[in-house]
Amino acid sequence: MDTAGAVLRAVLDHGPVARSSVARATRLSAASVSGVTTSLIGRGLVREAPEAAGPPGIGRPTVPLDIDPGAVAVIGVHIAVPHATVALLDLRGRVIEQHREPHGERDPARVLAGLAERIGKLRRRRRILGVGVATGGWVDAVAGTVVEHPALGWRDVPVAAVLSKATRFPVRVDSNSRALLRAEQLFGEVAARARRSAVHMFVGNVVDVAFATGGVVHQGPRSASGAVAHLSVEGCSERCSCGRTGCLQAAVSEQTLVRRAQVSGLPELLARAEDGDAYALSLFHERARLVGRAAALLLDLFDPEVLVVAEAGANRIPACRATLRAEVAAWSTAGADVEQVVRATSFPLTVLAVAGGAVALDQVYAEPLSPART
Ligand SMILES: [Zn+2]
Known part of the structure; x- marks a missing residue:
């Protein structure tokens, strides 16, 4: 900085x-x-x-x-397995507008061309300081590439180079959890604590983790930090993209839940659970238990001031949040005050847009007068 x-x-x-x-x-x-x-x-x-x-x-x-919340903005892009979100955010990390569209096909060149077009539609709204992209899998933030995203079938995709050539904006790329941890440190409900030390866990179609100490989110020499997808969990018979069974990501992914509930997508399942549908709720409680066990392990491993979980059920349904915390308390042996330490994301309704936006805002707050943005 x-x-x-x-x-x-x-x-x-x-x-x-x-x-x-x-x-x-x-x-x-x-x-x-x-x-x-x-x-x-x-x-x-x-x-x-x-x-x-x-x-x-x-x-x-x-x-x-x-x-100044009105003069400039950043564009946040989140690439999920079934769809991509493109959003405009102000300097306080607030989402001004966001648009979610399914990928036509998953070929990286076509997805990125579509994203460049959607970015172009937002650029006239305000002066844009930069574009941030968040996605799952192994993301090399220094090189600006998606090294490997098995659920999307991407390997060595130079996302930053392709998008900055097409849009002429500075483009940065990072993983879901590293991006969201940065957002918690800048704009979150417990930002001061998150700046001291924090662990972040993202649970969607992919599962990834980030940790930070002294205000710095750890990347690792190969930018591979936070790969927790293949942590072994008991009682899971789902086959994972790695070929094995019993992996955390396969057990809790949106695809698994959607298939088991036979619904159109996670929003439908979430709406049913919020309406009190017993089966939909049971799926989210089971997910919260599995995520809670992994969170307990991370809590004991890092002993952070705060452990943030971005998982749709725990974010939106208080009973699922309680299940998650109870499971962490049951499995953690480090004696942390789980009510204080384990929290749902500060951005429950805009988590994907904020993830993308935070990748750009991180750079704005590090070097706001950088010539790249004049
Ligand atoms: Zn696996």
Whole structure:
């Protein structure tokens, strides 16, 4: 994070906030805060918020600074197995609009061409600072490639290069959990705790994990950190994409649930469960139990301040969240306060859009004045 990034983060955390308070929070001189602020205002990232200033007094009034939610935006893309979400997000990580469409076919070139077209439709809404893409499987964030996504059948797909050539925006790519952990650290309900240490678990058609200490999300030398899909779970007879049976991802994936319930997709199953359909609910409770066991293992392994689970049932149905926590408490031996530590995602209704957006926003908050975005 550079100087401008430190100032922008302080404004995000404390805004509306006086320049002098930003200087105190960042330990920068008043002169550097003032200089950087002028550039941030010029780029439309920060605005002066006169409505938040106190009553006029003697001397020069202090006009506080705040994040400008209206001038610029990022585009967040999430590539799931059956569909892709393309969204516009403001600098607070709030989704302005999002569109979900099924893939016509899964051939990477065709999917990416379709995404470039959809990105093009959003670009006229605001000045776009960058595009972030989140997906499952093994994602190399440094190279901008999907190394391997077995559920989608993708291997060595240069997503960032293809999309940035087609859209002319800076494009970054990362895994679901690493992206969502970053979103929790920037905009989440317990952001301060998540910045100290956190584990994130994403459960959809794919299952992946991320962990962070000291505010930094671990990538690993091969960008392979967080592969938990093939953790062995008891009593599962589903065949996994790796050829074995008993893998966590095969047991809890959306495809497995949808097939067992014979519904059109997860939204339908979720709607049934929320209406009290006993079979739909039982599938989500079973999923919560399996996810809870894996979460207990991660809790004991990392002892994080917070462990966030993004799983549709636990996100939306309080009873499933209780099942998840009870299972973690039953299997964890480290004595953590499960009610405090284990949490559902801060973004239950927009999780896919936020995952994509966070990949771009991470870079905006690291280097907000980077020439790539002028
Ligand atoms: Zn497997």
